[in-house]
Amino acid sequence: MMGAPQAKTDDRLTGLAVTATGWAAAPRGDALSRLQSMGLPQRRDEYWKWTRPDTLISADVPPAEAFDAQETPIFGGVDRLKIVFVDGVFSAEESDDLALEGVMIERLAEANSDIHWAQGLYGVLEERGQTPVKRPLAALNTAMATDGLLIHVTGKTGKPISLIYRHVSDTSDAILHHVVKLDEGAELTLLENGPAAARFNKVLEVEVADKASFHHVRAQGRDHARRAATHIFARLGSESAFKSFTLTVNGVLTRNEAVIELTGDDSIAHIAGAAMGDGANGAFHHDDTVFVTHDAERCESRQVYKKVLRNGAEGIFQGKILVKEGAQKTDGYQISQSLLLDEDNQFLAKPELEIYADDVVCSHGSTTGAIDETALYYLRSRGVPKKEATDLLVLSFMAEAVDEIEDDVLREDIVSRLTGWLDRR
Amino acid sequence: MLEIKNLHVELEEEGKKILKGVDLTVEDGKVHAIMGPNGSGKSTLSYVLSGRQGYEVTDGTAELDGADLLDMDPEERAAAGLFLAFQYPVEIPGVGNMTFLRTAVNAQRKARGEEEISAADFLKLVREKAKNLKIDADMLKRPVNVGFSGGEKKRNEILQMAMLEPKMCILDETDSGLDVDAMRLVADGVNALRDAGRGFLVITHYQRLLDHIKPDVVHIMADGRIIKTGGPELALEVEKNGYADILEGA
Numbered sequence: 125m126m127g128a129p130q131a132k133t134d135d136r137l138t139g140l141a142v143t144a145t146g147w148a149a150a151p152r153g154d155a156l157s158r159l160q161s162m163g164l165p166q167r168r169d170e171y172w173k174w175t176r177p178d179t180l181i182s183a184d185v186p187p188a189e190a191f192d193a194q195e196t197p198i199f200g201g202v203d204r205l206k207i208v209f210v211d212g213v214f215s216a217e218e219s220d221d222l223a224l225e226g227v228m229i230e231r232l233a234e235a236n237s238d239i240h241w242a243q244g245l246y247g248v249l250e251e252r253g254q255t256p257v258k259r260p261l262a263a264l265n266t267a268m269a270t271d272g273l274l275i276h277v278t279g280k281t282g283k284p285i286s287l288i289y290r291h292v293s294d295t296s297d298a299i300l301h302h303v304v305k306l307d308e309g310a311e312l313t314l315l316e317n318g319p320a321a322a323r324f325n326k327v328l329e330v331e332v333a334d335k336a337s338f339h340h341v342r343a344q345g346r347d348h349a350r351r352a353a354t355h356i357f358a359r360l361g362s363e364s365a366f367k368s369f370t371l372t373v374n375g376v377l378t379r380n381e382a383v384i385e386l387t388g389d390d391s392i393a394h395i396a397g398a399a400m401g402d403g404a405n406g407a408f409h410h411d412d413t414v415f416v417t418h419d420a421e422r423c424e425s426r427q428v429y430k431k432v433l434r435n436g437a438e439g440i441f442q443g444k445i446l447v448k449e450g451a452q453k454t455d456g457y458q459i460s461q462s463l464l465l466d467e468d469n470q471f472l473a474k475p476e477l478e479i480y481a482d483d484v485v486c487s488h489g490s491t492t493g494a495i496d497e498t499a500l501y502y503l504r505s506r507g508v509p510k511k512e513a514t515d516l517l518v519l520s521f522m523a524e525a526v527d528e529i530e531d532d533v534l535r536e537d538i539v540s541r542l543t544g545w546l547d548r549r
Numbered sequence: 550m551l552e553i554k555n556l557h558v559e560l561e562e563e564g565k566k567i568l569k570g571v572d573l574t575v576e577d578g579k580v581h582a583i584m585g586p587n588g589s590g591k592s593t594l595s596y597v598l599s600g601r602q603g604y605e606v607t608d609g610t611a612e613l614d615g616a617d618l619l620d621m622d623p624e625e626r627a628a629a630g631l632f633l634a635f636q637y638p639v640e641i642p643g644v645g646n647m648t649f650l651r652t653a654v655n656a657q658r659k660a661r662g663e664e665e666i667s668a669a670d671f672l673k674l675v676r677e678k679a680k681n682l683k684i685d686a687d688m689l690k691r692p693v694n695v696g697f698s699g700g701e702k703k704r705n706e707i708l709q710m711a712m713l714e715p716k717m718c719i720l721d722e723t724d725s726g727l728d729v730d731a732m733r734l735v736a737d738g739v740n741a742l743r744d745a746g747r748g749f750l751v752i753t754h755y756q757r758l759l760d761h762i763k764p765d766v767v768h769i770m771a772d773g774r775i776i777k778t779g780g781p782e783l784a785l786e787v788e789k790n791g792y793a794d795i796l797e798g799a
């Protein structure tokens with residue numbers, strides 16, 4: 125439900141104005157009105173009870189140092205088209221030419237014509253995603269994004285598009301908005317990695333036409349003090365596929381929302397997340413808020429979320445499967461689990477099913493627990509040292525989420541990041 | 550050589566006394582069997598020797614080739630050459646059986662200052678040993694013990710034993726829940742490992758396993774103590790008359 129304007133907390137909104145020209149001016153203006161009428165997120169909002177929004181919306185950005193990574197950069201062994209943003213600013217020198225077979229790529233900041241294919245999508249999926257749960261930070265993003273990419277996939281791309289978000293300045297505040305449109309039968313793998321900024325607000329809108337397939341693997345940066353609020357809005361046509369995996373290692377505050385609508389029959393949507401955090405490095409608060417809507421027949425959706433927490437880390441999962449009337453033969457699955465490596469962590473989960481069709485199979489589960497002592501003893505009794513045995517059990521806990529990544533090389537890269545975290549602690 | 554002297558063990562939480570002075574020596578190259586009623590402390594003995602948590606040793610010693618087992622972490626005991634085939638093998642979802650085996654083999658090699666086994670050599674070795682135990686490729690790929698039948702779990706224990714080549718093997722009711730064919734496979738697996746440098750402690754309820762794995766010495770355990778020790782004929786006596794006579798005589 126849209127709330128009434130919240131005069132006091134939303135002083136910040138009155139100062140905002142859309143500056144874009146051309147086709148984007150209208151959707152940005154609309155988004156700003158939307159935002160002004162719903163107001164910024166507040167603790168009393170149903171889906172903000174467990175995550176404090178204040179530092180995500182404050183005028184000043186709490187500073188965050190860039191993480192000094194000694195490891196080789198992720199996805200380094202993948203042949204890909206690299207597009208680099210530094211503190212949210214496109215870097216032409218570090219990026220490849222924005223040219224790739226089967227796809228047209230443009231920068232949002234440079235797409236100023238009066239008519240554009242992205243017109244029917246930019247802010248449109250975001251707006252659809254505002255009902256029934258409001259997502260003010262996404263509307264803020266649509267209105268104020270400084271840049272982003274407009275990616276139109278017309279065929280099978282030869283290689284993945286890889287977005288690299290470097291973070292340099294301790295107080296950078298980045299807002300990026302990407303739109304991806306896959307035509308019928310088109311295929312794209314999109315990679316994202318890096319912290320992007322001290323504070324990062326990102327929206328990714330993905331339109332997947334009939335028979336198209338979209339694969340997405342992202343590794344959010346490891347900077348301890350960084351903050352991020354990200355949204356994925358996806359709409360799927362018939363016989364299409366959407367697969368998205370996110371790795372989050374470190375980060376004082378991360379809120380990842382995903383809103384996925386299955387609108388064509390026989391499509392599949394898998395969304396997975398693996399998060400590892402250590403509260404001793406300042407703090408770790410990670411929130412996955414997911415909303416999957418089945419509005420067609422015989423579709424399959426999976427939500428697989430795993431969190432490994434230690435030293436006072438906090439993990440949140442709010443996930444919903446909504447099966448609309450007529451969405452028969454829906455196969456919906458949702459699992460959220462946390463592994464607590466010591467005692468004072470917090471995992472809060474709100475799994476929801478809302479079903480208006482009678483011939484469906486939907487299941488959800490949520491668990492939280494410590495390392496299985498019996499399994500640990502069993503491994504040690506075979507000669508595996510405690511640390512190695514523990515790590516093996518942590519990786520096995522993560523496996524169901526990580527295994528959602530189909531590509532072996534990408535999956536190995538993600539696993540190496542998990543191992544890196546385990547080795548650093 | 551495994552040397553257990555006057556071993557007293559309590560449950561850490563409840564303080565309940567389980568082992569009340571166990572004396573037992575298993576020489577290299579010998580097979581000792583322990584029989585005894587349910588609840589007499591046989592599994593407890595095997596857990597305490599392998600280093601499971603939750604037990605407190607209040608008195609006595611246990612040494613493997615002169616090294617104090619009770620002072621070691623479970624992984625150190627394994628590296629020293631101790632192996633326990635579990636009565637209830639543990640399921641580990643998410644860890645592939647193959648990964649588990651390779652990790653274990655390499656961990657023990659590392660602990661002994663040896664080089665890691667190459668992937669190719671490891672594969673060859675596993676395939677060969679698995680074949681003897683009729684463990685198929687699928688069982689090797691699946692997560693450790695997950696979805697295995699009772700018999701498959703026990704064979705998987707013997708596979709681990711064969712891969713790790715321990716000095717001292719403890720088998721806790723490895724025969725229970727096995728049909729005749731599976732028991733023969735397990736027994737063959739054990740017999741293949743018998744040699745002059747390796748000792749076995751076989752815990753069982755039934756004579757039938759001992760038909761296949763011929764013991765040198767048979768012990769009867771009751772209420773936390775070894776109450777009688779003899780040759781293979783003692784197992785036959787138990788088979789015929791049960792434990793009642795022995796318990797009364799003790």
Ligand SMILES: Nc1ncnc2c1ncn2[C@@H]1O[C@H](COP(=O)(O)OP(=O)(O)O)[C@@H](O)[C@H]1O
Pocket residue numbers: 560567585586587588589590591592593594603
């Ligand atoms: N962890 C435990 N908690 C409670 N009781 C236990 C535990 N382990 C063993 N016991 C008790 O100790 C006794 C010996 O058990 P166990 O060693 O399993 O015997 P056995 O293997 O000879 O059947 C039994 O009375 C059993 O109930």
Ligand SMILES: [Mg+2]
Pocket residue numbers: 591592593636721722
């Ligand atoms: Mg027992």
